[in-house]
Amino acid sequence: MAMSYGAVMTRSVWSCNLEAEFELIRRVIKFFPFISMDTEFPGVIFQLDPAFRQPKNNYAMMKANVDRMHLIQVGLTLSDRHGNLPTFGTSNRFIWEFNFCEFDVTRHLHASQSIALLQSQGMDFHKNQSFGANIMRFVELLMFSGLLCNNHIHWITFHGAYDFAYLVKEVYDVKYLIKFCPNLYGGLDRVSKSLGVVYGLEMS
Incomplete structure (x- = not known):
């Protein structure tokens, strides 16, 4: 299949069109199973001394940053194995930009240089706060979009x-996820027993 070369258009997603855009994704995901992702967040506030950059420390530093800050934007590109993007019957090609409302630049932790860079690229933090999608609603729709728990999907990132x-961090909270599973409720022990989870191996 030849690659299409129409103009690439960004579909900006806000609270008002979140459901509609996920419906479009559900319609085309089986034809475009290669997912490229990029995120925008308020930078890195906790740094690690180069002398201590072992894997365990790198993970701890990353977790500390992610736990303390808010996701601002997620970009998704769906393509097929030939690099074609969805066209929805037009002469253009489309990618997605999801904007979230949780980050408040006046009171939440952030790296000033990262914020300045985002603003220089056109990021409007007030607009995101006023009209951005709720991250938990995004998670709910993401879970049923076909992008997750799908063996046919391939995720692509750069320095991801x-x-x-x-x-x-936003998606895999088991306590939250079981709300979507009929007949699963209660604590982790009860849910584990309902699912037949074996806790450990007997030593012979």
């Missing part, structure tokens, strides 16, 4: 540790 850290 923080991208996945922010996304996983």
